[in-house]
Amino acid sequence: MISDNALIAFECMDTIQKSSDRKGKFCAYKLDLSKAYDRVDWTFLEGAMKRMGFDEQWIKWIMACVTSVRYAVRFNGALLEPFMPTRGLRQGDPLSPYLFLLVGEGLPTLIQTEINNQALKELKICRRAPGISHLLFADDSLLFFEANADQATKVSNVLKTFERCTGQLLSPNKCSILLGNKVSEGDGKDTMNILKVEKESFEEKYLGLPVPEGRMKDGHFEPIKERCHKKCNDWCEKYMSSGAKEALIKSVVQAMPNHAMSVFKFSVSLCDDLAQIIRNFWWGDETDKKKTHWKAWEKIAVPKHFGGMGFKDPRLFNQALLARKAWRLIKYPDSLCARFLKARYYPNGELTDTAFSKNPSPGWQVATAPPPTTSAPPAANSPTATASVPEKAEYSCCLSPPPIRNANHSQGSPRRRSATATPELPPPPHIRYHDALQRDWGTWVSYITDRNTTRRIWLGTFQSAAHTTWKHEVQNARLNDNDRGGLNFPLGCEEPVPKFFAPPSRFRAAALAREDREAWNAWRPTAPTRSTWTISGGSTPNAWRGRRRRTPCTRGAAEEGAPATFDDFDD
Structure with missing residues (x-):
């Protein structure tokens, strides 16, 4: 994933900038390829596929697609005779990104050969961490090596070989370098002269994310907020309907910060600013006029089946994306990112039961995501527990708890389980049967009661450890965003239920409004x-x-x- 690449890169940069030992003598070299797609050599592409073991017939089909391109030039208003190029991949072709990956495999192969020959040294941020010499994502390449004349010469020879074989061309003026804090002035100048880098500077963004420099403040994410604000201001001039506003907010505005939210933890003030931009656009059409918000944000930033508009709360959504990243580290422990972060932050434990360093790198925000969503199961003998919990149930910091079940439930078919719906809560009489079939029955599921009690149970959403999505993590964040203690009353029920299984207070008021729920659950046009x-x-x-x-x-x-x-x- 692109976020895994960014996490590893930021950890390596943080290490070479703060380390006081030999790791501080390394450097990060960002490559810039000039017209990468247009310079792909067809002969090398065909040879690479043969070397990788592709079938001959498959190679013929691929090369037929690549070489079928024709170009024509307009001169004095007339098209000249079309001609066939000898290199390049077509922009916009869905096949081109995958073919470029095959071409790009030549660079890590050359680098690994030099490492095996002990000509180049890998960067190891700690004793158990895997060595990192290069990070590639599409046409973005980042190299790590020791900053001295010998290592820089080896890297320069590797890049020249790669250019000669694949047809690619580097732009030295656009390449950037980040030297470690222990690199001497002489070694730094020699490295930059050999690689033809004019000045020591690193790009402000890597893979679309701001490069961490010390503490990540709101100023690093100011461009994201400005883009959202500009989009909303441009749309305000068109006097859109509420349906158009809803579609644009959900598909455009709320999607802009997703990439950064999946790696960094936004501050509360920044999340509030993003929410304010959405609120002002939703309730008004003029940019220079104060808007009247006729409904609280806490009531519209909830799912529609709870009476809201389905907008995402930026703070909870950021927390959910970080929790999903933590879930990936637990689910895929053999991935490069998981092994890399485990070696540095929790080498002798697991992500869920380790006390982390008080001074981690700015890019390490996954460690701060689990605590807000960490939930412990209620004790079996707790007076607030309405049903027993399986003894072997495992709870993770980023996974939803399994739903409460009665201990006396049968283990057979779900139809035979002794959980019955409360008889005094039938569907409203004004809803016809075929309309009720189209309803979201999640409302009625919440009325299921325990066999031996009269209390209704709020069924927690169980998500298997084999898979999770950001929607489930948002639900977890909402469930743990309860700012009240004691017992709660979900969905207008008279009987209290434990706080652990009660709906959060942020959307309890919306859940109690039956009219709002009925509006969205009714079967009618939008x-x-x-x-x-x-x-x-x-x-x-x-x-x-x-x-x-x-x-x-x-x-x-x-x-x-x-x-x-x-x-x-x-x-």
């Missing part, structure tokens, strides 16, 4: 459903609500509760 949700949830502007908010109405309505528009209210 536009009328959204209007019903707006009316039932009390987010329509009128004179009565304006007076409650102490918002003066310029054109107001004479009668209390009469309809008004957003333009009727002053700032």
Whole structure:
């Protein structure tokens, strides 16, 4: 994954900048290939596929696709005769990225040969860590080697061989280098002269992520916030409908910070700023006018089946993405990233039961993600436990707990299990049977009761350790974002349930609003459903609500509760 590559790169950079031993004499060399796709040599590509063991017929098919390209040049308004090139991959072709990976395999092969011959040295950040000499992702290449004239000469020879065989060409002016804190001035100048690097500087971004420099402050992520703000300002001029706003918020604005959120932990203030940008765009159309928020953010940033709009809370979503990264480290312990991070941060333990260093690298944010979502199962003899929990149930810091079941449930078919729905809670009479079949039955599942008690159980979402998604981690983050103690009352139930299995307080108010849930669960088109949700949830502007908010109405309505528009209210 791209985030694994970035995590390893940031850890290596942090090591060479802070290390006081021999690791501080290494450097990071970022390559820049000029027109990488256009310079791919067809002969080398065919030879690489043969060397890798591809079938002859398959190679013929691939080369037929590659060599079928034709170009024509327009001269004085007329097209000249088409001609066939002898190199290059077509931009936009879905096959081109995979073919370029085959070409790029030549560089790590040459580097590994030099390492086996003990001509180059790998960077090992600690004793048990695997050696890192290069990190490749598509056409982005990052090399690590000791900064001296001998090592730089070896690297230069490897790059020249790679250029000669594959047809690629480096742009020395665009390449960047990061020298370790223990590199002497003479070795640094010799390395830069041999590699033809003009000045010691490293790019501000690597793989689309800001390169950590000390503490990661909000200023490093300012471009992300500016892009979101600019997008919303451009859209505000078009006076979109609520449906168009919802689609753009979910598909564009909330997707912009996802890449950075999967690696770094955003501050609370930055998450609040991102949420404010979304709120202002949702409730208003003009950029220079204060917006009236007719419904709290905590009530709309929840799933629709709980009465919200389904917007993502940036803070919880960031926490969920980091928890998923921690889950990948647990699920795939043999991956390079997992072995690399384990050797540095928890060599003698596991991610879930290790006390981490107080001064980790800025890129190591996975260690801070599990604690907010860590949950312990209720004790078997706890007075607040409504059912027993299996003794061998395993709880991970980033996995959802298994659902509570009655200990007397049969082990046979689910139909024979003695968990019955509460009879006094039938579907509302105004919902017909065929409409009820289309409903989200998750609401009614929450009414399932224990066989030996009268308390209703909030069923926790169980996600197998074999797979997890960011949606499940968001649910975990919500469940652990409970700021109240004691017992809770989910979904309008009179009977309390334990805090561990209760819905979080952030969307409990929305869950208690039956009208909001019924608006989304009803079987009708989206536009009328959204209007019903707006009316039932009390987010329509009128004179009565304006007076409650102490918002003066310029054109107001004479009668209390009469309809008004957003333009009727002053700032």
